[in-house]
Structure formats: structure tokens, C-alpha cells
Amino acid sequence: MRHVLVALVQDEPGMLARMGNLFARRGYNVESFTAGASELPGMTRITIVVEGSSTALDQIAKQFRKLVGALKVADVTADRDQLAYEMLLVKVGVSAKTRQEVVSLADLFKARIVDVSSTTLILETTGEPSKLDKLLEVLKPFGIKEQARTGAVFMSRGPKVLTQRPVSPVDRKYLAE
Numbered sequence: 001m002r003h004v005l006v007a008l009v010q011d012e013p014g015m016l017a018r019m020g021n022l023f024a025r026r027g028y029n030v031e032s033f034t035a036g037a038s039e040l041p042g043m044t045r046i047t048i049v050v051e052g053s054s055t056a057l058d059q060i061a062k063q064f065r066k067l068v069g070a071l072k073v074a075d076v077t078a079d080r081d082q083l084a085y086e087m088l089l090v091k092v093g094v095s096a097k098t099r100q101e102v103v104s105l106a107d108l109f110k111a112r113i114v115d116v117s118s119t120t121l122i123l124e125t126t127g128e129p130s131k132l133d134k135l136l137e138v139l140k141p142f143g144i145k146e147q148a149r150t151g152a153v154f155m156s157r158g159p160k161v162l163t164q165r166p167v168s169p170v171d172r173k174y175l176a177e
Contacts, residue, residue, distance in 0.1 A: 003057045003077045004154055005048045010069035018067055022060055028052050032151030047153045081157045087150040088132045091122045093143035102142055109135045
């Protein structure tokens with residue numbers, strides 16, 4: 001089963017490596033690992049998408065919480081009221097005959113053209129992973145020369161925030177700092 005874990009960790013050297021080791025030691029293939037600044041100074045928000053059994057992921061989440069510098073981890077897999085977004089850059093082969101068709105497809109998917117050459121276009125877009133998959137599918141006949149995706153980031157809709165989920169006494173210490 002596909003699981004999505006969202007975590008807040010202290011922004012310190014080696015933290016991401018320690019987190020990655022939790023999955024590697026158990027032989028899990030991480031589909032996506034995305035990290036970036038959070039709303040809390042000195043804290044990094046991480047989204048991890050991984051395949052595995054619920055029991056095994058519960059164990060990893062418990063060990064994750066024990067990592068020095070880990071403030072919060074939540075399995076948001078079951079949270080149906082959330083947004084999942086990725087960014088995609090894709091370089092597509094074009095000719096004089098196909099250029100306008102690729103530009104029209106870019107417009108249809110709300111993708112921006114960020115680079116133009118005589119034989120390629122680079123498109124940039126963001127959205128739900130399924131939207132990006134569909135864009136790649138329609139561009140495939142033109143020849144995808146190169147692509148890069150950021151990995152998914154997740155956020156609950158409405159007023160619910162990660163730091164307002166149940167917090168342990170140890171976690172409260174980090175939030176207060």
C-alpha cells in the first residue's frame with residue numbers, strides 16, 4: 001500500500017540522511033522524498049511517499065519520532081481532504097510542423113514554456129501528480145528528451161495544520177523554542 005508521511009524536523013546537518021536510513025535499513029523503496037522550509041524558523045517540512053504495509057510503516061513512524069531533531073511525523077495517507085502537488089520540467093522534441101501542437105497542449109495543461117530552441121521546448125507546470133502524468137502521456141508521441149519532477153508535497157485543506165495534530169510533551173518543548 002502507498003503511504004504518505006509528513007514530518008517537521010530541525011534544520012540540521014545529517015537529519016535527512018538519518019531519516020533516509022530508517023527506510024533503507026528495512027528495504028523500502030521511497031517513491032518520493034521532498035524537503036523544504038516550513039512556517040517555523042529552523043524547521044524543515046518533509047513529505048515522504050513510500051510503498052509498504054501499514055504495520056511496517058507504523059513502526060518506521062514510531063522510530064522516526066525518536067530521532068533527535070524530529071518534531072512531528074504524521075501518516076496522512078487516510079486524510080482524504082488534502083492537496084498533493086508536484087512541479088514538472090519536461091523537454092519535448094519539436095519541429096516546425098509540431099511546435100504549435102505542443103504549445104497548444106501546454107496551454108491546455110496550464111504549462112508555461114520556459115525555454116525554446118529550434119528543436120525543443122521546455123515546459124514547466126505544477127499540479128496533482130495525475131495531471132502531470134497525463135501531460136507526459138500526451139507529450140510522449142513528440143519525444144520526451146528529458147524530464148525532472150520534484151516529488152509530491154501534501155497539505156491538508158481547511159484549518160487543520162500539522163503542528164496542531166496531537167503533540168507529545170517532548171515535541172511541545174521544540175514548538176515552544
